[in-house]
Amino acid sequence: DAGVIQSPRHEVTEMGQEVTLRCKPISGHNSLFWYRQTMMRGLELLIYFNNNVPIDDSGMPEDRFSAKMPNASFSTLKIQPSEPRDSAVYFCASSLGHQNEKLFFGSGTQLSVL
Amino acid sequence: AQKVTQAQTEISVVEKEDVTLDCVYETRDTTYYLFWYKQPPSGELVFLIRRNSFDEQNEISGRYSWNFQKSTSSFNFTITASQVVDSAVYFCALSEEGTNAGKSTFGDGTTLTVKP
Numbered sequence: 635d636a637g638v639i640q641s642p643r644h645e646v647t648e649m650g651q652e653v654t655l656r657c658k659p660i661s662g663h664n665s666l667f668w669y670r671q672t673m674m675r676g677l678e679l680l681i682y683f684n685n686n687v688p689i690d691d692s693g694m695p696e697d698r699f700s701a702k703m704p705n706a707s708f709s710t711l712k713i714q715p716s717e718p719r720d721s722a723v724y725f726c727a728s729s730l731g732h733q734n735e736k737l738f739f740g741s742g743t744q745l746s747v748l
Numbered sequence: 749a750q751k752v753t754q755a756q757t758e759i760s761v762v763e764k765e766d767v768t769l770d771c772v773y774e775t776r777d778t779t780y781y782l783f784w785y786k787q788p789p790s791g792e793l794v795f796l797i798r799r800n801s802f803d804e805q806n807e808i809s810g811r812y813s814w815n816f817q818k819s820t821s822s823f824n825f826t827i828t829a830s831q832v833v834d835s836a837v838y839f840c841a842l843s844e845e846g847t848n849a850g851k852s853t854f855g856d857g858t859t860l861t862v863k864p
Contacts (some may be wrong), residue, residue, distance in 0.1 A: 682851065699767040699800045734798075734800075734845070736798050737793070740792065741790075741791060742792065
């Protein structure tokens with residue numbers, strides 16, 4: 635079975651550019667999560683969706699960040715404009731349901747903003 | 749508010765030694781869930797175990813065991829006879845029922861290095 639698929643694996647961009655990260659959750663999973671991992675702040679939950687609807691976006695750092703889930707098999711996290719402090723590993727995860735099920739993580743996107 | 753503390757930032761052991769990773773949590777909910785995840789050098793986090801707040805039985809899975817104690821708000825993880833492949837960052841996480849259902853708060857992780 636395919637796991638959570640993220641693309642790209644690595645992204646290097648210049649400050650001010652738009653960055654779009656993509657995620658395909660495991661088929662049949664109802665919940666999708668975007669996390670950011672940095673040395674300074676560890677793993678932070680940015681936003682999560684349940685049945686394609688954003689439930690909690692309180693972790694989104696600022697208006698430059700936006701996330702969408704147009705259907706059950708695809709989600710994007712967009713940063714516009716990007717800044718060097720956005721450099722991090724961004725993980726997408728999915729789970730079966732809304733009630734504290736275990737998370738299945740993708741391989742992450744290593745983002746470097748120069 | 750929920751919080752997870754993994755006081756051990758880094759642990760280094762020699763192969764075949766036993767090692768315990770500590771996890772202390774804070775929550776006001778009576779119903780909650782605790783998790784452990786492993787992040788090997790490849791980067792992808794892998795689920796190890798989930799435990800709900802009403803189940804205080806300890807669990808053993810091969811060389812892995814977990815000790816859940818509500819009295820001390822701890823959910824510690826022991827690896828017996830460690831192996832080099834156990835080298836990874838290990839995260840403890842907490843998820844509450846109610847308004848925070850579906851969210852997990854992660855500890856800062858413990859980096860385990862097992863030397864041959």
